[in-house]
Amino acid sequence: MCSRTASCSCGQLSIEVQGESLGNGICHCFACQRRTGSVFAALAGFAVPYKVSGTATEYVRVGDQGARFRFRFCPVCGTNLFHTEEGHEQWHVAVAIGAFADPSFPPPQYSVYDCRRHSWVQLPPGTTAHDRDPS
Template sequence: MTTHTAACDCGQLSITVEGEPRGVGLCHCLSCQRRTGSVFAALAGFRPPWTVTGQATEYVRTGDQGARFRFRFCPTCGSNVFHTEDGYEDRSVSIAVGCFADPQFPPPSDSVYDIRRHPWVVLPADVEVFERDPD
């Protein structure tokens, strides 16, 4: 089975997952823009099992629809590496695509919070676009 390892910039925090992502997407919400320091977040979702190595600091944020997201980042270099949704930790983890440092990683299939997308960000033609979060 294929494994993928994502790590922070300094290498102190990493997460290893098995198989292919269940989905890859972009989020343009203002919280993700602030959290990443970029104009969107690129995330890949995986099912268990996964293995975390190193220490993580957590930040919990409540989303627009009331879900609580638990973000893990490296306390040394500050990289945002992965997050889970409270109540669904045993089903899914979302990992920052950039932390895989793999230019061959699968492209996104969807994009959420398009109402917050910077107008100069051009998406691939086959990406499904949602004005907000479709859930």
């Protein structure tokens, strides 16, 4: 089984995941735009177990449909590295794709909150777009 490690900018915080991703997606919601400082968040989901090294600061945000997401940041450099959904931590974790620093990482299969996508952002071919979060 392959393993991948994603880390923050300064290297203080990292997460090691096992196996292939459960799915890759991008989110254009305003909360993700503000959280990342970019026009979308690119995330990959992985099954547990995973291993975290270093110290993280946490922030909980309530989504549009009431789900509570617990985001983990590096307290030194501020990188938003990964998050879990409360009540689902025992099944999966979402990791920022850019933190793997791997240009060969597979493209997203889905895009959510496409209603908030910047007009100049083009989705990769084959990406399924949802106007909002379908879950």
